[in-house]
Amino acid sequence: MTVPKIKMAIAGLGHMGHYMIRLVQKEEYKQHITLVAICESNEQSRRDCEAQYPELAYFADYEALLAGVEFDLLYVAVPPAYHHDVVMAALEKRIHVFCEKPLANSVEEAKQMLDKAKEANVVHAIHFSLPHEPTMRTLKRKLDNGQIGAIRKIELVWRFPSWPRSWQHNSWISSRKQGGFVLEVGVHWIHVIQKLFGKVTHVQSELELSEQADCCEIGVEAKLRLADGTPVSINGMSGFAGEERVSMIIHGTNGTLAIENWAQLLEGEIGQPLQVGEIDEGTAPHTVFHYVMQAIRDHKSPLFDFQDGYDAQVVLEALRHPTTADWVDIREA
Numbered sequence: 001m002t003v004p005k006i007k008m009a010i011a012g013l014g015h016m017g018h019y020m021i022r023l024v025q026k027e028e029y030k031q032h033i034t035l036v037a038i039c040e041s042n043e044q045s046r047r048d049c050e051a052q053y054p055e056l057a058y059f060a061d062y063e064a065l066l067a068g069v070e071f072d073l074l075y076v077a078v079p080p081a082y083h084h085d086v087v088m089a090a091l092e093k094r095i096h097v098f099c100e101k102p103l104a105n106s107v108e109e110a111k112q113m114l115d116k117a118k119e120a121n122v123v124h125a126i127h128f129s130l131p132h133e134p135t136m137r138t139l140k141r142k143l144d145n146g147q148i149g150a151i152r153k154i155e156l157v158w159r160f161p162s163w164p165r166s167w168q169h170n171s172w173i174s175s176r177k178q179g180g181f182v183l184e185v186g187v188h189w190i191h192v193i194q195k196l197f198g199k200v201t202h203v204q205s206e207l208e209l210s211e212q213a214d215c216c217e218i219g220v221e222a223k224l225r226l227a228d229g230t231p232v233s234i235n236g237m238s239g240f241a242g243e244e245r246v247s248m249i250i251h252g253t254n255g256t257l258a259i260e261n262w263a264q265l266l267e268g269e270i271g272q273p274l275q276v277g278e279i280d281e282g283t284a285p286h287t288v289f290h291y292v293m294q295a296i297r298d299h300k301s302p303l304f305d306f307q308d309g310y311d312a313q314v315v316l317e318a319l320r321h322p323t324t325a326d327w328v329d330i331r332e333a
Contacts, residue, residue, distance in 0.1 A: 003297070005031075005032060005033060005034045006032060006033050006034070006072045006073055006293065006296055007034050007036050007070065007071040007072045007073070008024065008033050008034065008035050008036065008071060008072065008073045008074070008075065009035075009036060009037040009038070009039065009065060009069065009071045009073070009074050009075070010035070010037070010038050010039070010074075010075045010077065011039040011040075011062055011065065011074060011075065011076050011077065011078050011086050012039070012040065012076065012077035012078035012079075012100075013038065013040040013042070013045045013046070013049055013077075014077055014078075014079075014170055015167075015168075015169075015170075016077040016100055016127075017038075017040070017075075017077040020075050020077065020289070021035065021038075021049075021053070023287065023289060024289075029289070029290075029293075032293055033073075033293070035053075035056060036056065036057060036069055036071050037056055037057040037058070037059065037065055037068075037069045037071060038050075038053075038056050038057070038058050038059070039058075039059045039060075039061065039062050039064075039065040040058070040059075040060070041060055041061060043060070046058050046060070057069050062078075062085070062086045062089060062090075063089065066089055066090065066093060066095075071095065072095065072096055072296070073095065073096040073097075073098060073123075073292070073296065074086075074087075074090045074095050074096070074097050074098070075098045075099075076090075076097060076098070076099040076100060077100045079170070079172040079178055080100075080102055080104065080105045080172075080178040080183070081105045081172070081177060081178040083099060083100075083102075083103065083104050083105065083109070083113070084104050084105065084109040084112065084113060087099055087113050087116075087117075088112065088113065088116055091113075091116045091117055091119075091120040091122065091124075092116075092120075094120045094121070094122055095122065096122045096123040096124070096292075096296055097117065097122065097123070097124050097125070098123075098125045098126075098127065098288075098289070098292045099124075099125070099126050099127065099306075099309070100126075100127050101126055101127050101128060101187045101188070101191075101309065101312075102183055102184075102187045102309065102312065102313060102316060103126055103306060103309030103310060103312070103313055104309075104313055105177070105178050106313075106317060107310075107313055107314055107317050107333055110306075110309060110310040110313040110314075111310060113306055113309075113310075114306040114307060114309070114310045117305070117306045123292060123295045123296050123303075123305075124305050124306040125288070125291070125292045125295065125303045125304065125305055125306075126304055126305065126306060126308060126309040127288055128188065128191050128288070128304040128308060128309075129287070129288050130188045130189075130191070130192055130262075131191075131192060131195055131304075132285045132286070132288065132302070133263070133285060134279050134280065134281050134282065134285065135259055135262075135263050135264070135265050135279050136192065136259065137280065137282070137285075138265055138277070138278075138279045138280045139250075139257055139259060139265060140196060141280065142257055142267070142277075143196065143250070143257065146254075147252075147254070147255065147257065147267070148250065148251075148252030148253070148254050148255040148256060148257055148267075149252040149253035149254035149255070150252060150253045151197065151230050151250060151251070151252050152230075152251045152252060152253060153230070153231050153232070153233070153250075153251045154193065154197070154230065154231070154232040154233075154248065154249070154250050154251070155232075155233050155234075155235070155247075155248070155249040155251075156186075156189050156193075156232065156233070156234045156235070156236075156247070156248055157235050157236070157245055157246070157247045157248075157249070158181055158182075158185055158186065158189075158220075158234070158235070158236035158237075158245075158246055159235075159236065159237050159238075159240075159242070159243075159244060159245040159246070160181055160237070160238040160239075160244055161238070161239070161240055161241065161242055161243065161244060162238065162239065163180070163181055163216070163218075163238035163239070164179075165244070174215055174216055175214060175215065175216060176209070176210075176213070176214055176215055176216050176217075177214075179216045180216030180217050180320070181216075181217070181236060181238060182207075182216075182217055182220055182236065182316065182319050182320055183216075183316055183320060185246060186234075186236075186316060186319065187312050187316060189248055190312045190315045190316060191304070191308060191311075191312045192248070193224075193226075193232060193248075194308075194311055194312065194315075195304075195308075197226055197228075197230060198226050198227045198228060198230075199226065199227050199311065199331075200224045200225070200226060200227075200232070200314075200315045200330065201225055201226065201227050201329065201330065201331050202224065202225040202327045202328065202329055202330065203222065203223075203224055203225075203315060203318035203319060203322075203327070203328050203330055204222060204223045204224075204322075204325070204326065204327050204328065205220065205221075205222040205223075205234075205318060205319045205320075205322040206220070206221045206222065206322060206325070207219070207220055207319075207320070207322060208220070208237075217236075217238075217320070218237065218238050218239050219236060219237045219238070220234060220235075220236040220237075220319065221234070221235060221236075222234040222319055223327075224315070225327070234319070244261070245260075245261060246261055246262055247259060247260045247261060254269065254270065255267065255268055255269040255270055255272075256268050256270075256274060257277075258274060264276065265277040265278075265279055288303060288304075291303035314330050314333040315330065317333075318330050318333075
């Protein structure tokens, strides 16, 4: 029996939208997926894409897309401020949704999207890829084996000589409304921490804001507390001379494990310097898109859904919009 292909549309032709177009052209996906339509508000971007992929249907807004063509799966890669409206409209038609991170632009939006996804009873996935990477899988195995003992403290370091980075060419990623490294980079690490160590329950945050009213933060100093009492510190900064650094350092009673600049594993016993650790490559990790397809086909899948996106959003918004210098309990958000 031949299984019909999943019909897919893409909303947004930024960096990730073009990445997804290239991905679905690969042989391993072409036998399962048919890309049928593109939605992009920028006319020149639409024309450029149409010149390369003339067989697709093109739309300038998501309402026209949803009314103009039938499909099963929508990949949402529009700026975060537009996630809510696009996703809610797709869920209303019971279309599966694969959404870029962060899930939304506020806790309220994220909660509405989560509730609607559950009501629609469709696959609702968010593009969290870091836990699937070999470095993170190796780290988890070492933690599960008790290599560094009980966890004492976790540190997050987010440092960017310039923000946006040279390859980030869009107008929103440096805006105060929906951009900034706390949201764009922090979302990955907040998600990882909550999957590895449990929920964040309390947040204390201090932002250093740009003098330009419409620009995002240029610094953050924050403390988090996990449900078991483990402290987490965040030190972030942009606009300086030096090199980019994005790291997570986990201190235990017997030693330290760290992921340095996304992909390097460091480890060491107490009193000893950190050394580069060997990464267990194992089998090559699948893309998150592969897991989305698995879920649509009614197979078990290790994808992360809108609940994960909502849980991260609660922490992110407390970091981005501190209302007091004291600890904020976010458990009832």
